[in-house]
Structures are given as structure tokens and as C-alpha cells.
Amino acid sequence: MPADAAAKGMKLERYASGAGAMLLLRRVASGKVVSASSHLLFRATVLATLALVFLFTFHYPSLLSRSFTLSSGAGGGEGGAAAHASHRSLLMSSSASAASVYGGAAWEKEVRRSAKPRKDGGIAVLVTGAAGFVGTHCSLALRARGDGVLGLDNFNAYYDPELKRARQRLLAGRGVLVLDADINDALLLEKLFDLVPFTHVLHLAAQAGVRYAMEAPQTYVASNVAGLVTVLEVAAKHADPQPAIVWASSSSVYGLNTDAPFSEEHRTDRPASLYAATKKAGEAIAHTYNHIYGLSITGLRFFTVYGPWGRPDMAYFFFAKSIVSGEPITLFRAADGADARRDFTYIDDVVKGCLGALDTSGKSTGSSKSGKKSGPAPLRVYNLGNTSPVPVTRMVAILEKLLGKKANKRIVAMPSNGDVPFTHANVTHAAHDFGYRPTTSLDAGLRHFVDWFADYYKLKLDVPKIAAKVAGAGKPSSSSASKKKKKAAAMSASS
Numbered sequence: 001m002p003a004d005a006a007a008k009g010m011k012l013e014r015y016a017s018g019a020g021a022m023l024l025l026r027r028v029a030s031g032k033v034v035s036a037s038s039h040l041l042f043r044a045t046v047l048a049t050l051a052l053v054f055l056f057t058f059h060y061p062s063l064l065s066r067s068f069t070l071s072s073g074a075g076g077g078e079g080g081a082a083a084h085a086s087h088r089s090l091l092m093s094s095s096a097s098a099a100s101v102y103g104g105a106a107w108e109k110e111v112r113r114s115a116k117p118r119k120d121g122g123i124a125v126l127v128t129g130a131a132g133f134v135g136t137h138c139s140l141a142l143r144a145r146g147d148g149v150l151g152l153d154n155f156n157a158y159y160d161p162e163l164k165r166a167r168q169r170l171l172a173g174r175g176v177l178v179l180d181a182d183i184n185d186a187l188l189l190e191k192l193f194d195l196v197p198f199t200h201v202l203h204l205a206a207q208a209g210v211r212y213a214m215e216a217p218q219t220y221v222a223s224n225v226a227g228l229v230t231v232l233e234v235a236a237k238h239a240d241p242q243p244a245i246v247w248a249s250s251s252s253v254y255g256l257n258t259d260a261p262f263s264e265e266h267r268t269d270r271p272a273s274l275y276a277a278t279k280k281a282g283e284a285i286a287h288t289y290n291h292i293y294g295l296s297i298t299g300l301r302f303f304t305v306y307g308p309w310g311r312p313d314m315a316y317f318f319f320a321k322s323i324v325s326g327e328p329i330t331l332f333r334a335a336d337g338a339d340a341r342r343d344f345t346y347i348d349d350v351v352k353g354c355l356g357a358l359d360t361s362g363k364s365t366g367s368s369k370s371g372k373k374s375g376p377a378p379l380r381v382y383n384l385g386n387t388s389p390v391p392v393t394r395m396v397a398i399l400e401k402l403l404g405k406k407a408n409k410r411i412v413a414m415p416s417n418g419d420v421p422f423t424h425a426n427v428t429h430a431a432h433d434f435g436y437r438p439t440t441s442l443d444a445g446l447r448h449f450v451d452w453f454a455d456y457y458k459l460k461l462d463v464p465k466i467a468a469k470v471a472g473a474g475k476p477s478s479s480s481a482s483k484k485k486k487k488a489a490a491m492s493a494s495s
């Protein structure tokens with residue numbers, strides 16, 4: 001035996017057992033009993049392997065059994081009673097596995113309870129991205145009218161996950177369970193469809209943000225393309241009956257289109273950002289699943305949605321934070337010298353549009369059993385905007401008044417990072433098909449946002465007084481001020 005192999009043998013066998021190993025070391029070192037050495041080496045290896053298997057099993061049971069997380073605080077799962085074995089897709093976020101509570105009878109009961117309609121004729125909706133901004137508001141509105149809602153969210157850290165947890169707690173308080181789960185977890189989705197005959201999927205989970213797409217392009221592909229495909233695959237090939245799908249597209253699909261107001265008939269083949277390209281890809285993918293599998297699919301092109309419980313990555317939200325803290329804000333000016341303009345759309349108006357789209361979606365016509373469709377199913381796309389673009393500088397002026405503080409503004413040329421100079425929705429189709437009529441001005445909507453913002457971050461703003469000034473209502477009496485505050489709080493929690 002070469003000297004280094006003998007040395008390795010000595011090293012391994014030293015771990016095998018105390019006194020015996022010492023004896024062995026002497027014998028191996030003398031080079032006299034080589035065959036005894038290899039025999040013991042084999043035994044030591046087997047022992048070490050068994051010890052490792054034992055340790056692994058003890059410390060990492062979640063890797064060996066399937067975990068479904070129940071995280072609304074409502075009820076508990078049954079430890080170790082995994083619902084079924086599964087692999088995790090490489091596309092999935094790892095956050096879901098961290099504090100897992102296992103599936104089982106109690107978990108299934110909670111899932112069914114949350115998804116069960118409370119009224120005759122109510123629908124059962126699986127809401128993806130339920131702890132997101134639009135997802136939270138839609139889930140609350142569905143629950144408020146007696147529909148069944150089960151939420152999914154992967155609680156990723158794109159923006160403050162604590163805000164998502166706060167929304168989750170709000171939903172739990174209204175009886176809506178939001179599972180820690182990723183839309184790319186096909187087996188979990190299948191399991192949920194086995195438990196609940198969902199009539200609809202409101203698919204809002206996505207990687208949002210136009211400019212962030214330059215920093216993290218792959219996350220857009222994973223959520224907005226792969227994630228959408230996973231949801232549609234399960235809905236088409238596993239769910240029985242197939243649900244109708246309503247999902248979040250985006251105003252950004254209009255890209256470099258200059259015809260205004262943007263109509264669903266306009267070109268959408270010139271996306272300005274990868275975000276827009278993934279949403280456009282989603283619309284093409286929706287066509288395929290409708291065509292082949294008979295899924296009823298409705299895409300909603302949201303226009304810069306804002307309001308209470310909003311997204312901190314959006315300009316109105318982080319501008320408000322910066323104004324309060326005295327930090328500078330940067331405003332983009334378009335190439336023609338005009339201020340950037342957006343068709344800012346208030347959350348309550350968008351929620352009405354989402355519910356209208358769900359209620360008029362029509363049925364899917366395919367069968368996951370036979371793989372055939374009985375005829376064409378609805379395939380729709382709608383703008384959900386406010387129909388009145390406002391310069392971003394005006395949005396900042398409203399915030400300044402509401403917050404009682406001037407912004408420290410810096411105006412720069414719009415960087416070429418996926419942004420577009422303006423958006424403007426034509427909502428004729430949504431108005432015709434489900435009565436969509438946005439009614440909230442930017443002044444009123446931002447007043448509701450700032451009421452919530454001050455409350456959530458515990459800021460000492462005299463919000464009702466400032467809000468009334470902006471709305472031109474004069475100085476409110478203390479009773480009308482408190483009535484206003486109560487109304488805003490009720491709205492932010494129930495819309």
C-alpha cells in the first residue's frame with residue numbers, strides 16, 4: 001500500500017472506534033496486516049454512512065416528505081402527515097419551505113373552508129398573488145359578497161414581505177386563507193384542485209415593476225411566463241371541471257404605441273421592457289390554452305393601479321415615503337420635453353373590473369379527462385384604466401398637499417430603462433361587457449392612500465384636515481373629520 005493510501009486508511013479508521021482503532025493504527029502503520037485494514041475500512045464506511053443517514057433524516061424531515069404551508073394563523077396542520085410526495089420545481093422560491101406546517105386532514109379542512117362559497121350561487125376562486133396589492137383587495141371583495149376564496153402567495157422579497165404578511169393577516173381576519181406557495185409548484189396546484197372544484201382562477205401572481213426587469217430579467221420569465229404556463233397546464237389538464245381564468249396583463253403591452261387612448265385593437269408588438277414582453281407573451285400563451293384546451297381566459301390590462309395597501313416599489317408610494325423623510329425624488333421628463341403621464345387607476349375601480357370579468361367569464365369547454373373541448377371558449381382582453389392621464393408632477397403636487405410637506409424634486413430626462421412617456425386607457429369594451437366605469441379621481445384616490453399610509457406607518461399627519469383642503473371642502477369640524485377617517489379606514493379594509 002502506498003504511504004499516502006495507508007495514511008488515509010489510518011485517518012478513516014481512527015473515526016471507527018476508540019481503543020480498537022488505536023490498535024489498528026499501530027498495525028496499519030507497521031504495514032503488516034493490509035487485508036485486516038481493508039476489512040475494517042469497509043465496516044467503518046458502512047457505519048459512517050448509517051450515521052449520516054440517521055442524522056439527515058432527523059434534521060431534515062421536510063426534504064423527505066411533502067410540506068404544504070398553512071400560514072393564515074387559522075388552524076394548524078398535522079405534523080408529518082404529508083399530503084403527497086412531490087418534487088419542488090427549480091423555478092420555485094425557497095421561501096415556502098422555511099417554516100412549513102405539514103398538510104393533512106386539518107390542512108385540507110382549512111383549504112376547503114376558505115374556498116367554500118357562503119351564499120347560493122357563489123363562486124369558488126383560487127387567487128394567486130393573494131397577498132399582493134390587487135390580490136388582497138380582490139380577495140376581500142369576493143369574500144365580502146359571499147364567494148369562496150383560497151389564496152396563494154410566495155411572499156418573495158421583491159418588496160417588503162412584512163407588508164405582504166400584514167395583508168395576509170387582514171385576509172385571515174376575514175376568513176381567507178393564504179397559503180405560502182409558489183405558482184410553479186404544479187403538484188400543489190393539482191392537490192388544491194383535487195380538494196376544491198374551483199370555478200375560477202384569478203391569477204394575479206407575477207413579477208411586477210417595469211424598470212426592475214433590467215436588474216432581474218430571469219425572475220420575470222420564471223413568474224410571468226413559466227408560472228402562467230404552470231397555472232394553465234393544471235387548469236387545462238388536471239382540474240375537473242376546468243375553471244375559467246382571469247389574469248393580470250398590463251398596460252405596458254402597448255409599449256411604443258402612440259395612438260391614444262390605447263384600445264385593445266391597437267398594436268402590442270413593440271414592448272418597451274422585458275416586463276411588458278413577458279405580459280405580451282402571456283397573452284399569446286393564453287391564446288394557445290384557449291385554442292387547444294378550451295379554457296375560458298380573460299386578460300386584464302391594468303393601468304398603474306394605486307391605493308391603500310399598495311406596492312412600495314411604485315412611484316406614488318416611494319415618493320410619499322421620500323417626501324415624509326425629506327429625501328430627494330427624481331421625476332422623469334419625456335423626450336419631447338413633456339412630463340411623464342400616467343392613467344393612474346384607483347384600486348376600488350380595478351377591483352370592480354376584476355369581479356365584473358370573473359362574473360362574465362363564461363365557462364371553459366374542455367375536459368381534463370378526455371383532453372377534448374366541446375366548442376370554442378371565451379378568450380377576452382380588456383383595458384382597466386381610469387381614462388384620464390395625469391402628469392407625474394401633478395401626482396407629486398397632490399402628495400405634497402396631502403402630506404403637508406414639499407418634495408425635494410430633481411427632474412431628469414427619462415432613462416431608457418423600459419419606461420414609456422404616457423399611458424391612456426380606452427375602456428369601452430370593459431364598460432360594454434361588464435359595466436366597468438372608473439369613478440375615482442387621482443385627488444380622491446391619493447387621499448385614501450395617504451390616510452392608509454399615515455395609519456400603517458404610524459405617521460403623525462393631520463390627514464383629514466389636509467385631505468379636506470385638497471378636496472376643496474374647507475376645514476372640517478372634528479366630527480366630520482373623524483367620520484371621514486372612519487370611512488377611509490373602512491374602505492381600505494373592505495375594498
Ligand SMILES: O=C(O)[C@H]1O[C@H](OP(=O)(O)OP(=O)(O)OC[C@H]2O[C@@H](n3ccc(=O)[nH]c3=O)[C@H](O)[C@@H]2O)[C@H](O)[C@@H](O)[C@H]1O
Pocket residue numbers: 208209210249250251252253302303304305313314315316330331332340341342392419420421
Ligand atoms: O400599468 C402598468 O402596466 C404598470 O404600472 C406600473 O408601472 P408604471 O406606470 O411605470 O408605474 P410607476 O413605476 O409607479 O411609475 C409611475 C410614473 O412615475 C414615473 N417615475 C417613476 C420612478 C421614478 O423614480 N421617477 C418617475 O418619474 C414613471 O416614469 C411613470 O411615469 C407598475 O409598476 C407595473 O407593474 C405595471 O403594472
